[in-house]
Amino acid sequence: MNCGAEERRRYLFALADGGGTVPPELGVARRLVDRGHDVRVLGELSIQSAIRSSGAAFTPWRVHLAGTDQSPAHLRYRDWEFQSPIILAQGMADHLLAGPARTDAHEVLGVIDEERPDIVVTSFTAFGAMAAAESAELPFDVLIPNIYPLPTEGAPPMGTGWPPARTRLEHLRDRAANTLSTRLMGHFVLPRLNSLRTDLGLPSLREHWDQVRAARRQFVLTSRHFEFPVNPSPSVCFTGPVLDEPVWASDETWSPPECGRPLVLATMSSTSQGQLHSLQRIIDALAGLPVHGLVTTGPGINPVSLRGSLHVDVVKSVPHREVMRKCDLVITHGGHGTVMKSLVAGVPMVVIPHGRDQPDNAVRVTTRGAGVSVSRSASVSAITDAVRTVLSSDAFTQAAERLGAAIRTEMAASPLVSELENL
DSSP: OOOOGGGOOEEEEEOOOOGGGHHHHHHHHHHHHHTTOEEEEEEOGGGHHHHHHTTOEEEEOSSOSOOSSOSGGGOSOOGGGOOOHHHHHHHHIIIIISTTHHHHHHHHHHHHHHHOOSEEEEETTOHHHHHHHHHTTOOEEEEEOSSOOSOOTTSOOTTSOOOOOOSHHHHHHHHHHHHHHHHHHHHHHHHHHHHHHHHTTOOOOSSTTHHHHTSSEEEEOSOTTTSOOOOOOTTEEEOOOOOOOOTTTTTOOOOOOSSOSOEEEEEOOSSOSSOHHHHHHHHHHHHTSSSEEEEEOOTTSOGGGSOOBTTEEEESOOOHHHHHTTOSEEEEOOOHHHHHHHHHTTOOEEEOOOSTTHHHHHHHHHHTTSEEEOOTTOOHHHHHHHHHHHHTOHHHHHHHHHHHHHHHHHHHTOOHHHHHHOO
């Protein structure tokens, strides 16, 4: 169904290549294109083919920190190597939030002058694009393709992997951790962000998260049934997940063998997080079990870097949504997209978080009884035990199926497109 000519709008998307965030963000753009709107995406060369396949027009960032792909050689922010919260915060500020903001803002303003969009839609980390839209007096929306990351009453602090607080002491712990993390990140972000805003004729912010809160809408592309209870601002809109496949996986095919063994899909991050050794331990664990394993490496790892076995296939990619319909178990790093696809397919998980939001996704899976979690350094025997635990009990599958049914219902009634069109 296309919109009428009088309702046709011009959307400018300002996106960063966040690996797994790209398919859902471009899925939003594609839905608007399918509705007959004009959509232009300002993005990195690394996602050019994905942008064009969505039907949107493509404008490359002229200056940006990312290279032409997400291989380790092109990544300057190697967050998986850092253990110190201070170094992690500084790296995120320098490479994602504050560092690119000034250049991004001026590039977005240039495209706004040329394209005259009705609204700007940005990645969660694109602070410069948000400020540019404000400066141009245009509304802007923010896409958040994972759980809600801003500090909110009722939710554990992002990145901790903690379950919801139950006692007074745990609530105090959460508030203290949120305050400390906001101050730490603000120390590295706020001075540069406010300097940019001053130059753009905008008022200074009290804290850096206020840049996101200034959005007309914060679209959280996850399920309310998956998220812990939170009390965010009225601009926050939970839409259900957007589960488009990445363009680099869409043409691949794979058929499971007729061996009568349970099928286990193992897949880690589509970007580099130092997951090579973890993937090899997963393969070694599956090789010793009465299962058939399928391991997808993604674009960041060459499958020949891994040692397969008779009952474990190692490939670069397959469309996960198709394979998951036949799976008995998914082993994953806990990326939001993989977790959502697994639940929608009703498949339980073994989650091996490597960082970022993955410990938070893992605790949401385990709290709902839809899987178990082990550490990224888990041994072959520990991974073997985790796989046996999940496959030996129907309770995990039943929990995944219940949660998946609720998520599918939420997706069918998603307000995403109507809210984007309602300007």
